[in-house]
Amino acid sequence: MPSPILPAPDATTKRVSxxxxxxxxxxxxxxxxxxxxxQDWMVVLPEDRGAVWVPRSEVETVRGVPERVVLPTSDAEGLERVFDRTWPGLRRARLGGWVLRSGRGASARANSVLTVGDPELPFDEAVAAAEQWNAGPVTLQAVEGGRREGEALAAGFRPAKPTVVLVREAGPGPSVGFERVDEPDAAWVAVAGMEPDRLAEAVAAPASYLRIGDVAVGRVAVSGRWAVLSCLEVRESARGLGHGREMLHALGVEAVRLGARYLGLQVEVENESALALYASEGFIEHHRYSYLTRG
Structure with missing residues (x-):
């Protein structure tokens, strides 16, 4: 029987019908x-379940198709797949619909299992397979109120870092001066205060890195119609002066330049000041998720 764990598609993998x-x-x-x-098989991996092995003798036609369209009205799992592609980790695999990710241990997203879709195994067996791939315990990322969160809680996992996913349509915004680079330079890293391990995880996906002087930085990565905003940081000595809002505007401008139609970002529930800023700029809550580890 083929292994249930398979390579995860990347940006070069063709989507077909x-x-x-x-x-x-x-x-x-x-x-x-x-x-x-x-010459014997074609293996197609749907986004929400395990691979389908099709004998060549049964293949009638194969045609390329675009990536699935995800809208602000789409379900939480669809949007989580979008976010996943913008911060993918350094090593990836698929277990049915689940996405296994490993990085350098710096960020939860790059070092967790995205539990979307059907792993095509009972929950305990799916976790055991993920732990074998990871060579150790795993952290599960699960949508709040979803089936996988319920299974994890019942299995003794404990949630942490409850996070809100916010969305908004992209569009023209206030003009603001900023510098843009395709890779974070020393000036960007200095303002972000980013350690090497987290930096390695950040650059695992193509993105634009913006900086306003030496006071604020941010990152925008595009997946399909979405621009996902992250790494918005203001130098501690310059906080409370509106630079965070300026950087948010800059990220919106860059998103439009890159062709995005929607903006998405994530912020931990306890970060009340950031939530207030985003709400004032028109972002609304789409869903929540948390990271779960064994108790």
């Missing part, structure tokens, strides 16, 4: 990323 005809003559379609193919 494959039509197959079974021995009975029935036609069916499977949509997902084409992760492997040889």
């Amino acid at each position: 494959l039509r197959r005809r079974t021995a009975s003559g029935a036609l069916s379609d499977v949509v997902g990323h084409l992760i492997a193919a040889n």
